[in-house]
Amino acid sequence: AADQPQEWELINPTGEIEKVAVEPAKRITALEGKTIALRWNGKNNGDLVLDRLAELLAKKYPTAKVVKTYRDMADLNKISATQDESMRIVKTVASVRPDIVIASQAD
Secondary structure (H helix, E strand, O other): OOOOOOOOOOOOOOOOOOOOOOOOOOOOOOOOOOEEEEEEOOOOOHHHHHHHHHHHHHHHOOOOEEEEHHHHOHHHOOOOOOHHHHHHHHHHHHOOOOOEEEEEOOO
16 A cells, blocks of 8 residues: 555535625615614614614704614514524514614624
């Protein structure tokens, strides 16, 4: 066996990743008259950050509608553990028809 060269086959255990092109969402240029959904994942103090942000948004953009999903839809205040749960959260937040969603996580 020592006389023969060793042959090795290298295998990448991660496999191949298929890349899919995704168009980014259109960006809004102003907040006046828009619906702004605020989303919290339940981590410590994220709700406090969003409360303060809601105050600042209301002051600067009085014609904007700020929806505090973390207050109105408390069952969304968590980190989703599954794709199904993520989709449920997304669909529920989308049900308020926001122009933009601002999410907070904090510790």
